[in-house]
Amino acid sequence: MEAVVFVFSLLDCCALIFLSVYFIITLSDLECDYINARSCCSKLNKWVIPELIGHTIVTVLMLVSLHWFIFLLNLPVATWNIYRFIMVPSGNMGVFDPTEIHNRGQLKSHMKEAMIKLGFHLLCFFMYLYRCEDY
């Protein structure tokens, strides 16, 4: 059972890592003017919910399987994801809004966030991997 949980988490984490990399690549494309803000944001907004769900599932799974440490580790990131999603103003086109992404250093902060998430997911990945090997 444990093994199943961690194998699933591992796969999920892989997906999240790829997603983070995708976010970073797309944002840096925008930074370098390879794509315009409109297409960048529509690309990214598509993946905001999958990311949110993917991460929430792992978190819940950890809670259910009573892995407290991993749960608590995941909790802040999951909360942040949900908070960010909920707090999008009604007039915006999603977490990434093409009309605002170039303003007030939003691009940079999105980039930073994606980087941090990548690091976090990598950490989780190895943690799950290690736990998988245990079983």
Added chain:
Amino acid sequence: MSAPTGSPHPATNARIPPKLGGTAAAGATTPAGPCSAPHQQNGPAQSQMQVSSGYGLHPQNYITPSGHHSQGPGKMTSLPSDSQCGDYYSGLYPVPTQSAMTSSPVNQQPGAQQIYGRGPPAPHIVGSTSGSFQGAASSASHLHTSAYQPYSFVNHYSNPAMYSANSSVASQGFPSTCGNYGVSTVSNAAYPSVSYPSLPAGDPYGQVFTSQNVPTIRPVKDNSFSGQNTPISQPSPLPPLSQQQQQQSLSGYSTLSWSAPGLQSTQDNLMRNHTGSLATATNNPTLFSSFADSLSYPVMQNVQPSKPSPVVSTVLSGTSSTRTPPTANHPVKPVASVTQPSELLQQKGMQYGEYVNNQASSAPTPLSSTSDDEEEEDEDEEAGVDSSSTTSSASPVPSGYDALEGGSCPDMLSSSASSPAPDPTPETDPAPTLAPAAPHPTKMAKPFGYGYPTLQPGYQNAAAPLASGGQSSSPVYSGFQQYAQQYPGMNQLSSSLGGLSLQSSPQPESLRPINLIQERNILPMTPVWAPVPNLNVDLRKLNCSPDSFRCTLTSIPQTQALLNKAKLPLGLLLHPFRDLTQLPVITSNTIVRCRSCRTYINPFVSFIDQRRWKCNLCYRVNDVPEEFMYNPLTRSYGEPHKRPEVQNSTVEFIASSDYMLRPPQPAVYLFVLDVSHNAVEAGYLAILCQSLLENLDKLPGDSRTRIGFMTFDSTIHFYNLQEGLSQPQMLIVSDIDDVFLPTPDSLLVNLYESKELIKDLLNALPNMFTNTRETHSALGPALQAAFKLMSPTGGRVSVFQTQLPSMGAGLLQSREDPNQRSSTKIVQHLGPATDFYKKLALDCSGQQTAVDLFLLSSQYSDLASLACMSKYSAGCIYYYPSFHYTHNPSQAEKLQKDLKRYLTRKIGFEAVMRIRCTKGLSMHTFHGNFFVRSTDLLSLANINPDAGFAVQLSIEENLTDTSLVCFQTALLYTSSKGERRIRVHTLCLPVVSSLADVYAGVDVQAAICLLANMAVDRSISSSLSDARDALVNAVVDSLSAYGSTVSNLQHSALIAPSSLKLFPLYVLALLKQKAFRTGTSTRLDDRVYAMCQIKSQPLVHLMKMIHPNLYRIDRLTDEGAIHVNDRVVPQPPLQKLSAEKLTREGAFLMDCGSILYVWIGKSCDNNFIEDVLGYPNFASIPQKMTQLPELDTLSSERARSFITWLRDSRPLSPILHVVKDESPAKTEFFQHLIEDRTEAAFSYYEFLLHIQQQICK
């Protein structure tokens, strides 16, 4: 603008390099768009097809005609067009056979179709022949004088085949049209691509100078050619050159820093000689002045090439006295001019020629190098080119040398004298710097350059003269940094500066500490002008006008740390498309730009030699193209530094086909009108239609101009205005969930072909819906339809809306709670409720369509959501609260006037704007109506002269290695005449390293406008109270930061530098602005509109809105009056905005930008009331009075001329309200008295105390 347009237009591929063959082909392939028959815009072939097949089959049709066309005469690549039309039109006509109910007040539809389909064929043939003929002609001659405007080929976008044809035509035609278009300009006449035949080559130049320049290269890369580098290249002292040096010293250069000025000044000589040779050799002042006239550079006219002898003597004296004189000229010369020794560009230009002369004459001397010889050759060429007179210098006669020198010296004297006021007596400072041949070599270093960034020895070499000169007063001369460092204390600084009586330097005044609490009359008597950057005189003259381009800090701090310390916002305020009375338009085949950062060449670049220039933004060294060597103004060769691009900081280029992704679009106007019950009640239709009828001919555009109308209530009505119809035909689409266009081609029609129909429609429209019972408004679907209609071409959509959209996509709910209007706490719903309008705007922006919103509503209409459609599509927003044509005549009048301006003002289509700044600075936030497409590229579907922008800047790298920073705005747009143009503004500002200097250069108005923009953002993204706090904190922080630099002052006082003295007042005004006020009842829409205005208005208008001007007008006198067009305009002093200034005996005029209030006191002099208002006494003045009668009395004349003058000074003519002291309207007037206390807000004095409290905390 590396990426010229963002038009997603597929036609991009169809660009064809201009070749002769191309023209022929293009000319031939365009039977459909003959230039001779502009009235049949629609491409006859295409319309025939349509007729036969009906619109259900359009997509196929589109392909067939394209094939047909390309098979025709087309040698050209019409291939891409097939795919194009696929992309292009398939989206457009999704399901054309839907239920189009044609309830026509007119004909039955089929007939109409036939009519409009059948019309064209005959002209078609004519057109084709003429078209091909002309094409051939133009190809054959390919002259710039070709009278055909290739654009007229481009008439119709909806014909795919033509597309490719057009694009090639246009690209082809562009270079040739340039000749035509320049007509209004200075440069056009001779400029064309005639490639300077008479010259053997420019090669000698290149060789010579490159060889000479070897040592220079390093300094170049250092990007500061500061004097320090010059020693490297100081080899051979030539006797004549040393004499040159003396000249240079004569010319009034700052004498302090020898090495560095040597650098430039020799260059200056070089350059000055160039034209000097013209003048001096011929000794013909008239010649020269006429030449100067043609240049239209007033400065040059002062140059008098008479050659008096005194020069020589001064030179001699110069030799003897080495370095004393600074003191002599000292009192005369203000700091500003001294710190930056370089002369005016023009003067430099003049020197150049003479230098050549000198060289030539010095050639025989043993010391002259081979390079000199070569220069001599050059100079021969030069002589051939420039004027016949310079030949004398070719035969260098030693005796002639003196003469030449003698001749040249006065030249410089006079030229330096001609440089603005500051140094009226250049003769007094001639001797100072005799450089013992040291400076000469610097000429070697940069023979032709006039490197700006380096030009400021005052900045960079300040230390040297100090050390060597060792004079007590020298710090003042040695540049701003220097003295600022020496006098850290504000008091000392200001006093010492004040003592020096430096007229032109703003520093002493702007740094004078002011105790705000004690200073009762903080507001100056005259309007506040933009501070002048502390640049040297030449740069200052060249700099961009503050009306178009302002920076909040006219002295840029060196580091971000310093900026943080100053606690002031750093940003730019732009008004790029302002109506200009004078604008140099440049027609040129190659637009010279930096190869790495794509900066346009501008007055602040430095020419390293004649062949190379160094970018002032990225410091890359670029080649000067061959074409640039020829100066169209002087018709001379080899003077790149005198080209208009390098002489004007605001120029407009006519762009070549490289700057288009598709052929320039025609002017297309679509009016989308609300005709629901509510709208009909308000009665705006009559005003709009009347206004349109009056201004139909004045709509900007050319023969391709297209116009269309849509109306909507719960359904959408289209109007078929295709020429040939006997009456306009109304097509109603009731399926608002899936909007389609019933007849896509005949809804936007050529203005001139269908003028009668349009007029019929406009006459009929106001009465068509009088009995409507429809109260719903399907704005969203109407906009979607408008987008579909416009997307093939782009253009302008004007939406008139009178209520909350209540049907279909984009419907909105009322969000305003009237009880919260005067809440002091949270103001909600400042942001949009739905992203529908934002998405639509972005779609529109992508298709180069701007949506302008006219909201004329009496109740809440959720402007916050609706405004998005204009905000992100670069449109503009007009709001008329409680509009009613009879009940509210002043609003009706305002609409009328706004419409007049709106319809007739200039317009630019498919525009993009890019702002560049010197390496080290970066832009991070933009304000205004546009879509930021990539980091620094603003996509503007339309640009209008009333649009303003703001940009926030940050300093990413330290600017320690440069003394100047530059900002460049380039606005690429398609004019209404179908030309692609680029308007370039360049602003140059000094970099400073001390906090005091930063404060000295604050532009308080710009800072306030930027803060207002930031506060709007903050209140939408966070909350209004946050924004208000931020505003107050801005004052508190900056004043306390300033206070900490002034340590010796008592803490009880609230001290501000003079440059910031109005800062608290303006911030208070902002807090009491509709946008940010709390506690006073403010309707949500009013508030949001004020925010929109703050975001999109240019600084001049915004300042009036924030802080109105108050004048007393019952005692106007001619004292200090100015004369405008033979009218005497009195200039009453500004009054502070406080009720204490309002006396009952007086009459006051308040200028709020868009509204003028005349307040009449209760016991106002009856004479005034009678003379000016035309009523016997106060009681008889009516409540609603909106204009002053034309009475034949002196006071009436004065008042009216003053008001007219105020009105003329702005594009939107404001409405005049006469407010009686006791009328209910007076609250509106009194709310603008921002220095007074209101129930919810501080008075100015209280605000100051509040700030002081905060600072002390």
